Every structure is written in C-alpha cells, then in structure tokens.
Amino acid sequence: MHADPIEDVEVALLLEGVRQVYGHDFRQYAPASLKRRLRLWLAGSGCATFSRAQERLLREPALFASLLQGITVHVTDMFRDPPFFLALRRQVLPFLRTYPFVKIWLAGCASGEEVYALAILLHEAGMRGRYRLYATDLSEQVLHQAREGIYPLRQLQAFTRNYQHSGGTAQFADYYTARYDHAIVMSALKENLVFAQHNLVTDTDIGEMHMVICRNVMIYFQAALKERCLALFDGCLQPGGFLCLGMKEGLDGRAIAPRYDALAPRLRIYRKRYV
Structure with a gap:
C-alpha cells in the first residue's frame, strides 16, 4: 500500500x-x-x-x-513460552524465595493470563502470602477482564499443555472451577494481586521491585520509547532484581545493559548487578 x-x-x-x-x-x-x-x-x-x-x-x-x-495488543496465553516459565522456576524463584516479602511488577498484563500463570508459580514455590504482584495495563477494559479471571473453557487444553511444559506437576484443573463454557481462576490466586491502569509512555514507575516482567509490549515502540521504558524499569528494580523481556526485546545495545547480567540470554531474563 x-x-x-x-x-x-x-x-x-x-x-x-x-x-x-x-x-x-x-x-x-x-x-x-x-x-x-x-x-x-x-x-x-x-x-x-x-x-x-x-x-x-x-x-x-x-x-x-x-x-x-x-x-493495544492483547494476544496472550497462560504459560505462553513454557521455557521462559521453566527458567523462572529453576533460576529465578530460588533467589526470590530467600526474601521475606517480594514485590513484582508485570507491565502490559493484558487480560491476565500471564498474571495468573505467575501466581501459580509463586504458589507452587511456597510463597503464598509473601509477595505482592502489581499487574498493569493501558486499557481499563482488559484490566476488568483480568480482575475477573474468567476464561473460555476451550482455552484450557492449551493452558494445561503449556503448564506441563513449564515444569508444572500438579493437576492444572485444581487452579480453576469450570462453570458452563468458562473457567474461573481459584480465588486463592487473586489474594496478592493488584491490578491498575498504567501508561508506559507517560507515567512514572510504581515503586521498588524485586522483579519486573514486560514481555512482547515494547516491540510496538520506537527506539526512544523503548529506552524510556527500560529506564523506568531499571529505576524501580533493586540491585539483584530480575528484568524479564520478550523474546525480541533484549538489552543488547541498550543504555541500561551495562548494569545487567544475562541470566538466561535466549529467554531474555536479566539480573541487575549489585555494583
């Protein structure tokens, strides 16, 4: 055209x-x-x-x-990219479990599938009640859906398969209640969640965090806006904290890159240096 x-x-x-x-x-x-x-x-x-x-x-x-x-783009699944969630289980959560309380920011949460996947990981790591997960998005409409935690039952087969490939060993059906043609996320997974509208273009960070996850959002941004977002995440991450990006959103050549080590480079999981 x-x-x-x-x-x-x-x-x-x-x-x-x-x-x-x-x-x-x-x-x-x-x-x-x-x-x-x-x-x-x-x-x-x-x-x-x-x-x-x-x-x-x-x-x-x-x-x-x-x-x-x-x-805004809202394409997501529970445990999308299972190797990423497997790496969280094996390489990130063992560090986070050493803290008495953990704060996590998931930016661009869309309709909440990734939020609840992360809540399941934290639950299975024995961290229930020891974390606060801040889930933000630009769209209040999708945030409403995320708060509800209700998904079409037809998606559960894919969610279950992703969960198993990400190292899950429990019965995935235990995490939801089936009602007619929908699945409702169990209430225990919502206990430590805070959903809020946030604009990565104009808003400031939301406080000090142990981990920031923003996957497959910045691919739609121009270079200057990507740098702004990364600076925003860097500003709220504690030393030793984890930054998780989408598969096409690495830190190579970015201004904050010298302050981070690649924990799982192919999966875009980084850890902020202490000095």
Whole structure:
C-alpha cells in the first residue's frame, strides 16, 4: 500500500488530539504497526476518514475506549513460552524465595493470563502470602477482564499443555472451577494481586521491585520509547532484581545493559548487578 500524505497528516492530528484530550500518547509507537491497527479500527468505527473520526473521537469517550482497545495488543496465553516459565522456576524463584516479602511488577498484563500463570508459580514455590504482584495495563477494559479471571473453557487444553511444559506437576484443573463454557481462576490466586491502569509512555514507575516482567509490549515502540521504558524499569528494580523481556526485546545495545547480567540470554531474563 502506497503512503498517503493526507492520511499521514490526519493520523498525526488524531494522535495529537488524543494526547491533549485523553492524556494517552501513541506518537512513539512503531508507525507501520500503529497505522495498520488504526486502519482496522477506522473500518469498524463508522467513519469514512481519520478526520471524521477525530471530530467524534474527541467528544465521545466511548469511541475513544474502542480506539484504545484497537491500538493495544492483547494476544496472550497462560504459560505462553513454557521455557521462559521453566527458567523462572529453576533460576529465578530460588533467589526470590530467600526474601521475606517480594514485590513484582508485570507491565502490559493484558487480560491476565500471564498474571495468573505467575501466581501459580509463586504458589507452587511456597510463597503464598509473601509477595505482592502489581499487574498493569493501558486499557481499563482488559484490566476488568483480568480482575475477573474468567476464561473460555476451550482455552484450557492449551493452558494445561503449556503448564506441563513449564515444569508444572500438579493437576492444572485444581487452579480453576469450570462453570458452563468458562473457567474461573481459584480465588486463592487473586489474594496478592493488584491490578491498575498504567501508561508506559507517560507515567512514572510504581515503586521498588524485586522483579519486573514486560514481555512482547515494547516491540510496538520506537527506539526512544523503548529506552524510556527500560529506564523506568531499571529505576524501580533493586540491585539483584530480575528484568524479564520478550523474546525480541533484549538489552543488547541498550543504555541500561551495562548494569545487567544475562541470566538466561535466549529467554531474555536479566539480573541487575549489585555494583
């Protein structure tokens, strides 16, 4: 598809309007993927052009909610990338268990599958009641779904398989209750969770952490925004803390890289140096 200079101007004006009215800044998202998602959103918005959409968008919060849902990416599974969770079991949790209390930030939690997978790992490591897991996302709509912890029963076969491949040995069915065509996460897994809206583009960090997990979020950001996010994570991580990124989001060439050792380089698990 050829570039449309008029469309480029329309998109720039729309994003600036969104920033000024709603406080969400998408201008540093990777342009190609952002424009692709914006076009998909526009097709379902009932507006012929981005200019028409902007006029409604700035006056209709409900339309903005649909834009937010369209721009942000929420593809996730429980125990997605099982080798990553296996490495957490074997190489990270033994360190975290030595602390009397642990604080973890999972940024970009989407609809919560990764949150509950991590809660299961912590539960099986004997850390129940000894951690606080802060799960954040830009979209309040997906945060509501994450808080509910209700997932289609048809997904449970894949979740169970991922759990087993990540080193799980319990009965995965013990962690949820089946009701009609949905599975409800057991309430014990929700005890130490805090769900909150957070914007990685504009907000500050959320306090001192022992581990920060942000996987498959920054691949949609431009380089400057990636550096900002990494600096944000670095600023809240204690010395000896763990930083976990997506498979395509390593620290090579990044400003904070000299302060980290690669604990599992292929899985993008890093540990912050003490000095």
